[in-house]
Amino acid sequence: MNVFPKNTTFKYNWRTYQKKFLDHLDEYLIDNHLHVSAPPGSGKTVLGLEVMLRLDKPTLIVAPTLAIKNQWIQRFCELFLNTETVPEWISSDIRKPGIITVTTYQGIHSASEATEEEGETVVKSSKVPASEIIKRLQKQKVGTLILDEAHHLKNAWWRSLMDLKNKIEPTIVSLTATPPFDVSGSEWQKYIQLNGPIDVEISVPELMIEGDLCPHQDLVHFTLPSQEEQKKIEYYHTHALSFFDEIKKDEVFLNAIEQHPVYQKPLENLDWIYENISSYTSGLVYLHFRGKEIPEVHFEIIGDQQKYIPEFDFFWMEELLDFYLLVDEVQFKNYEDHRTDLGNRLKRYGFLEQKTLSFFNSKNLNQILNSSIGKLQGIKDIADFEFSVLKDNLRMVILTDFIKKEYLNNETQNTLNLDKIGAIPIFEKLRRENSQQKKIGILTGSLVIIPASAKSIFEELCTKKTLSGIGLVPLSYDPDYLIISLTEQIKHGIVHIITEIFQSGEIHILIGTKSLLGEGWDAPKMNTLVLASFISSFVLSNQMRGRVIRTDKDIPHKTGNIWHLVCFDPGDENGGQDLNIMKRRFKTFVGVSNKETPTIENNFERLNIKTIETTEDVSGINDLFFALAKDRDNLIKRWEGALEQGNILVEEIQVPSINMTAMQDVKMNYLGKMSGNMMKVMVSSVLLFWQNILLGIFRNLQAINSVKTFSLFVSLFGLAGFVVYGRKLYRSAKQYWRYRDVGKQLGALAEVVLHGLIHEKIIRTSFEQLKIVSSSNSSEGAFCYLKGGSQYENAQFIQTLQELVSQIDNPRYLLKQERKSFFLKNEQYFPVPEIFAKNKKSAEFFNKTWNKIIGTSELLFTRTVEGRKILLKLRFEALLKRNGRIEHLHKWTR
Numbered sequence: 001m002n003v004f005p006k007n008t009t010f011k012y013n014w015r016t017y018q019k020k021f022l023d024h025l026d027e028y029l030i031d032n033h034l035h036v037s038a039p040p041g042s043g044k045t046v047l048g049l050e051v052m053l054r055l056d057k058p059t060l061i062v063a064p065t066l067a068i069k070n071q072w073i074q075r076f077c078e079l080f081l082n083t084e085t086v087p088e089w090i091s092s093d094i095r096k097p098g099i100i101t102v103t104t105y106q107g108i109h110s111a112s113e114a115t116e117e118e119g120e121t122v123v124k125s126s127k128v129p130a131s132e133i134i135k136r137l138q139k140q141k142v143g144t145l146i147l148d149e150a151h152h153l154k155n156a157w158w159r160s161l162m163d164l165k166n167k168i169e170p171t172i173v174s175l176t177a178t179p180p181f182d183v184s185g186s187e188w189q190k191y192i193q194l195n196g197p198i199d200v201e202i203s204v205p206e207l208m209i210e211g212d213l214c215p216h217q218d219l220v221h222f223t224l225p226s227q228e229e230q231k232k233i234e235y236y237h238t239h240a241l242s243f244f245d246e247i248k249k250d251e252v253f254l255n256a257i258e259q260h261p262v263y264q265k266p267l268e269n270l271d272w273i274y275e276n277i278s279s280y281t282s283g284l285v286y287l288h289f290r291g292k293e294i295p296e297v298h299f300e301i302i303g304d305q306q307k308y309i310p311e312f313d314f315f316w317m318e319e320l321l322d323f324y325l326l327v328d329e330v331q332f333k334n335y336e337d338h339r340t341d342l343g344n345r346l347k348r349y350g351f352l353e354q355k356t357l358s359f360f361n362s363k364n365l366n367q368i369l370n371s372s373i374g375k376l377q378g379i380k381d382i383a384d385f386e387f388s389v390l391k392d393n394l395r396m397v398i399l400t401d402f403i404k405k406e407y408l409n410n411e412t413q414n415t416l417n418l419d420k421i422g423a424i425p426i427f428e429k430l431r432r433e434n435s436q437q438k439k440i441g442i443l444t445g446s447l448v449i450i451p452a453s454a455k456s457i458f459e460e461l462c463t464k465k466t467l468s469g470i471g472l473v474p475l476s477y478d479p480d481y482l483i484i485s486l487t488e489q490i491k492h493g494i495v496h497i498i499t500e501i502f503q504s505g506e507i508h509i510l511i512g513t514k515s516l517l518g519e520g521w522d523a524p525k526m527n528t529l530v531l532a533s534f535i536s537s538f539v540l541s542n543q544m545r546g547r548v549i550r551t552d553k554d555i556p557h558k559t560g561n562i563w564h565l566v567c568f569d570p571g572d573e574n575g576g577q578d579l580n581i582m583k584r585r586f587k588t589f590v591g592v593s594n595k596e597t598p599t600i601e602n603n604f605e606r607l608n609i610k611t612i613e614t615t616e617d618v619s620g621i622n623d624l625f626f627a628l629a630k631d632r633d634n635l636i637k638r639w640e641g642a643l644e645q646g647n648i649l650v651e652e653i654q655v656p657s658i659n660m661t662a663m664q665d666v667k668m669n670y671l672g673k674m675s676g677n678m679m680k681v682m683v684s685s686v687l688l689f690w691q692n693i694l695l696g697i698f699r700n701l702q703a704i705n706s707v708k709t710f711s712l713f714v715s716l717f718g719l720a721g722f723v724v725y726g727r728k729l730y731r732s733a734k735q736y737w738r739y740r741d742v743g744k745q746l747g748a749l750a751e752v753v754l755h756g757l758i759h760e761k762i763i764r765t766s767f768e769q770l771k772i773v774s775s776s777n778s779s780e781g782a783f784c785y786l787k788g789g790s791q792y793e794n795a796q797f798i799q800t801l802q803e804l805v806s807q808i809d810n811p812r813y814l815l816k817q818e819r820k821s822f823f824l825k826n827e828q829y830f831p832v833p834e835i836f837a838k839n840k841k842s843a844e845f846f847n848k849t850w851n852k853i854i855g856t857s858e859l860l861f862t863r864t865v866e867g868r869k870i871l872l873k874l875r876f877e878a879l880l881k882r883n884g885r886i887e888h889l890h891k892w893t894r
Contacts, residue, residue: 003056003099008080010050017206018047024200025054033196035150035174037791039590040546041213042202044175045075048146051173052100053080057143060094060170061102062161064149067495067521072102072148095128097140108133109160130160134167145170150195151180158190165194172196178542178588197792203649204549204590205600205892208639215632215639216549216560218591219625220582220607221382222568222618223374228419232368237571239349240314240359247317253342254290256324256335257283266297273301274868277875279323285309285316303873310880314359321346322357361577369578370533371421372567376429379530381622382563383509386528387436389630394438395502396509396528398426399517399544403444414477421533423447423511430509431478440481441507443498445516448484449475450498454506455482461497462490499523514544524552530563542588559632570615590649590890592635594628598642600649600892646892650773652785653798655805656884657742659781743776746784746805748853750774753801754786755849756836763793781884785891796835802886803833807878810871812837815850815857829874832859 014022021036028034034051038044049072052059063069073090077083091098094107145165165172174195180188207213225233247253262269262280273280281302288294289312299307310316324332325343332339346352350364379398387394404422408414414432418425423442427449430440442449450458455472462470471485486494495516502510503525529548548560564585569576586604593599593606609621628635750772757763763770765788774784786797808814813832836846840861847859862871 003058004053005081008053010046011079011082015043015210015212017202017210018043021047021200021202022050022054025051028199029171031196033172033174033199035172035176035195035198036200036202037176037179037198038202039204039207039213039549040177040543041550042207043212044177045072045148046079048072048148048173048175049076049080052144052146055144055171057171058097058099058140059101059144059146060097060137060142061100061146062105062108062148063102064105066104068148069102069104076100094133095136097137097142099140101137101140101142105157105161108164109157130163134164137164137168142168143170144173146173146175147195148175150174150176150191151178158194162194177546198795199790199792201649201791203890203892205643205646205649209643212551213549214551214558214560215636216562216591217628217635217638218545218562218564218586218589218607219629220564220566220609221378221622221625222566222612223372223378224568224570224615224618225368226373229368229372229374233365233569233571236350236362236365240351243346243349243351243359244314244317247321248289248312252335252338253324254286256332256338257286257320258292260328260331263287263298266301270301270868274872276323276327277872278319278879279327281876281879282316282319282323285312286320288312301872302876303869304876308880318357318359325352325357326355360572366577366581369567369569369576370581372578373419373421374567375421375532375565376418376425378565379426379532380429380433382530383430383438384436385626385629386561387438387508390527392505392508394508394528395505395523395526396530397502397517397523397526397547398509398511398530398532399514400426400511400532401514403447403513405447410476412477423513426511426532430511431481439506439508441498441502441510443495443510443512443516445513446486448486448494448498449481450484450501451507452480452482454501457501457504457506458484458497461500462493465493465497467493495521502526517544517547521547522550523547524550525555525558526560527558528561528563530565532565545589557636559635561629561632563629568612568615568618575612587888592638592642597645598638599645600642602890603887642892646894648787648894649890649892650785650787651794651798652783652889652891653746653801654781654783654887654889655742655746656781656886657776658881658884659805659807659886741776742782743774743784746776746782746801747772747774749804750784750786750797750801752846752849752853753797753804753833755853756833756842756846757793757797757800759845759849760835760842762796762835763789765789765793783889798888800833800835802888804830806831806886807881808871808874809878810862810875812862813843814860814862814867814870814874815847816860817855817857829870830857 025034036044036047038047048061052061061069061072063072069092073086073092076090077086081087089099091101092103094101094103145161145168147161172195179198180191204213208215224230257263260283262272263283266273284294284298288309294307294309299305321342325339325346343352346357350362351357351359353363383396383398386396400421400423402422404420404424407416407418407420407422407424407428409416414428416428418428423444424447427440427442430438434440439451439453441451441454452474458472462468467490470487470490472482473485475481475483484490484494498507498510499521501507503523526548529545531544545562548562552558564582566582567576567578569578574580583604586606587602590600590602591606593601594608595606599606610617612618612621754763754767754770754772758767770786770788772784773787774782776782784801786794789797808829808831811831811834813836815830815832817828817830818826830850832843832846836842843859847857850857860870861867
C-alpha cells in the first residue's frame with residue numbers, strides 16, 4: 001500500500017552526486033539512521049523529500065525556523081506534486097498530524113507550552129500535553145522523522161526529540177550543513193545518539209563541479225585597535241604582569257602552597273595527586289622558583305629521574321592560581337581572606353570569569369578585539385573598494401550580531417560618536433562617508449531602512465502582496481533614507497520584499513543581523529559578504545558564508561567574495577584572540593587556496609599569509625587581499641585548476657613532529673639494532689672465512705690436520721652467526737627504513753589502527769579496497785588519511801589514530817616498548833585507543849597487531865597501583881611537553 005499518491009515524483013533530473021547518494025541509500029539506512037552533511041545549495045531539502053518518498057511512511061519534518069518550515073512544504077508541492085496548492089494531508093500543526101507534518105524544533109518542545117518562535121515573532125497555539133501529541137503521531141503511524149539543520153539541537157530540544165524517538169521508533173533522517181564539531185564531547189555524543197554517525201558528506205568541490213556553487217574566495221581584512229582600545233589592551237597586559245610580579249613575591253601565598261598536605265605528606269595524598277596532576281605540578285614549579293628544595297619523594301612520585309623542574313611562567317601561574325582559588329577550597333580555608341581579596345581583584349580586572357582563570361584570553365580582552373571600532377573603518381574600506389570594482393552590480397551583505405538602535409536619533413543631524421559595532425553604527429559610517437553614492441539599506445527583525453530611491457519598487461511589491469497603509473518615515477537627519485514602520489501586518493512579508501529590492505539593485509549594500517539573515521534566507525544575486533563579527537558559533541558562521549556561494553541562473557559567471565574582519569593585537573606574539581578565533585572558524589570552511597598551485601582545503605594556512613610581525617605589515621597584507629578580490633576572473637581559473645587536481649575530498653590528520661617523539665625513539669632503537677647486527681655480521685664473516693686465513697698462515701706447518709679441524713669448527717660457528725645476525729640485520733634495516741621519517745612512522749601506527757578497526761567490525765569495507773596514505777614535511781609534521789572507506793569509516797579511523805598519537809591522559813591500557821642501547825634502557829609508552837580498550841580481548845588483539853607491525857611490546861592495565869604510578873609519570877611528562885595541536889584537515893585529492 002502506497003502512503004503517498006502514485007504520481008508523486010521529482011520533476012527534474014538528479015545531479016551526479018545526488019544520484020550517487022540515492023544509489024547507496026539502502027547501505028546508509030542499515031542502522032535505521034541517515035545522517036547527511038552537505039553545504040548550503042546542495043539540495044538537502046529535495047534529497048530529504050525523496051528519501052521520505054522511498055521510505056513511504058507518514059513523516060514528521062522538523063525545521064529550525066518558521067521560514068524554513070514553510071520552504072519544505074513549498075518545495076514538496078512545487079517539485080514533487082507540481083502544484084502551488086497545499087493538499088489537506090500536509091499539516092503544519094504538530095497538534096493535528098497528517099501524512100506529512102512539518103513543524104519547528106521550538107514547536108515540538110513548546111507544544112505543551114503553547115508557543116512557536118522565530119526571531120521576535122511568537123505564534124500562540126492551544127495547549128496540548130506532549131504525551132497526547134506522541135499518541136496522535138503514533139495513531140497516524142509516523143515512521144519517518146526528518147531533522148533539518150540538525151546542528152540546532154539544544155539540550156532541552158534534544159530531550160524532547162529523544163523522548164519522541166524512543167516512543168515512535170522512526171527512521172531518523174538528519175540533514176546539516178555543519179555538524180557541531182565545536183561542542184563538548186558529551187554534547188557531541190548526544191548529537192550522535194539522536195542522529196546516528198555521519199553516513200555521507202556532500203562536499204563543496206563536488207558542488208562546484210556540478211555548477212551548483214559559484215567560484216568564491218575567503219578574504220581577510222586586518223584592522224588595528226583604536227588608541228582608546230589599545231590603552232585598554234595595554235591596561236590588561238600591564239595588570240597581568242603586575243599579578244605575576246605580585247605572586248612571585250607573595251609570602252602568604254608561598255606559605256599557603258608550601259603548607260598544603262600534598263607537599264607536606266605526598267605519599268598520603270597519592271589519590272589527590274593522581275586526580276590533580278597539573279595543580280600538583282604547578283605547586284612544585286612555584287616552590288622551586290621560590291628557592292625551596294624539592295624533596296626526593298616528589299621526583300619518585302612523578303618518575304622524574306632527571307629532576308627537571310620547568311621555569312615558572314604565566315602558564316604555570318594560571319594553573320597555580322586555579323589550584324589556590326578554585327580546585328581546593330578545603331585545604332586553603334585558613335587563607336580565606338587572602339583568597340577572597342586575590343579572587344576579587346582578578347575578577348575586577350577581568351582575569352577570572354565564571355570560574356575560568358585566564359590572563360591573555362579573558363572575555364573582556366576578547367570583546368575589545370572582536371568589537372573593535374577599527375572594524376568600522378575596515379568595513380568602509382571594503383565597501384568602497386568593492387563598489388569601485390563592481391559599480392551598480394555590487395550586491396553586498398554585511399552581517400553583524402547586534403542592531404544598536406541607540407545610534408539613531410530624531411535630530412536634524414546625527415553626530416553621535418560611533419564607538420561600537422552594530423547594524424546602525426555600520427550604516428551611519430557608510431552613510432556619512434558616501435562619496436560614491438552607494439544605496440544602503442538595513443534589514444533586521446525590528447528595524448528596516450531603505451533608500452528613498454527604492455520607495456516606488458517597495459510600494460509596488462507591497463501591492464503585489466496586498467499590503468497597504470504601510471508607514472514610510474524619512475530619517476530625521478537624512479531624507480534620502482526611509483524607516484519602515486513594522487506593523488504585525490507587514491512583519492511576515494518584509495524580509496521577502498526587502499530581498500527583492502536588494503536583488504533588483506535598488507540596494508547595493510544591505511546591513512543585517514545574523515539572527516534574521518544567517519539561515520534559510522536566500523538572495524542568489526549576492527556577490528559580496530562581510531562578516532563583521534565572530535560572536536556567533538562556527539556553525540552560524542558557515543551558514544552565513546553559505547549565502548554568497550550559491551549560483552544565480554541570471555548570472556552564469558557569478559563569483560563571490562567573503563570578507564572576514566580581524567582586529568590584530570600588536571602586543572600578542574600570536575596576533576591576539578580575534579585572529580585565533582578566526583583560524584578556528586576556517587577549519588569548517590573548505591575553499592580554494594592562494595598558493596602558487598591552487599588547492600582545495602579547510603585551514604587558515606590556505607590563505608598563504610606571511611607572518612605579521614609589525615603593524616606596518618598589516619596594510620601590505622590588506623593590499624594583497626584587495627588585489628585578489630579585484631581579480632574575479634582569475635578566481636574562476638584558480639577553482640578550475642584546483643578542481644582538476646582531485647576527485648575526492650578526504651579527511652586527513654595532521655600531527656606535529658613533536659607529537660611523534662616516541663616513534664622517533666622506536667626508529668633510533670632499530671638504528672641501534674641495525675648497527676649492532678651489522679657489527680655481529682662482520683664478526684661472523686671473519687669467523688666464516690677463518691679457514692682460508694688460518695690455512696694461509698699455517699700452510700707450511702706440520703700440524704695441518706689439527707688446524708683444519710679447528711678452522712672448520714670456527715667456520716661453521718661463523719656461518720651460523722652470519723645467517724642469524726644477517727637475518728636480524730635485514731629485519732632491523734627494514735624496520736629502520738620503514739620509520740625513516742615521521743610520515744612513515746604515522747603510516748605504521750595507522751596500519752595498526754586499521755587492522756584493529758577491521759577486527760572490531762567498525763570498518764566493514766574489505767582490506768583490499770582500503771589504502772593508508774601518509775606523508776610528511778619538515779615544517780608541518782606528518783599527514784595521514786584512509787582512502788576507500790565510507791565517510792563514517794574514515795572519520796572513525798582518523799579519530800582513533802588521533803587518540804593513539806595524542807598526549808597520554810587516562811587510558812585503561814598502555815603499550816610499553818623497551819629500547820636497549822648498550823647498558824642503557826629506555827621505555828616508550830603508547831595509549832591503547834578507547835575503542836580497543838573496552839575489554840581485555842580487544843586490547844590483546846591490538847597488542848598482537850602492534851607486535852607484528854611496530855615491534856615487541858607489553859600490554860599494561862593501568863587500573864592497578866603500579867599502572868597508576870606509570871600514568872602519573874606519563875601525565876607529568878605530557879604537562880612539561882605541551883605538544884603541538886593535532887589538526888583535522890579536508891583536502892581535495894585523487
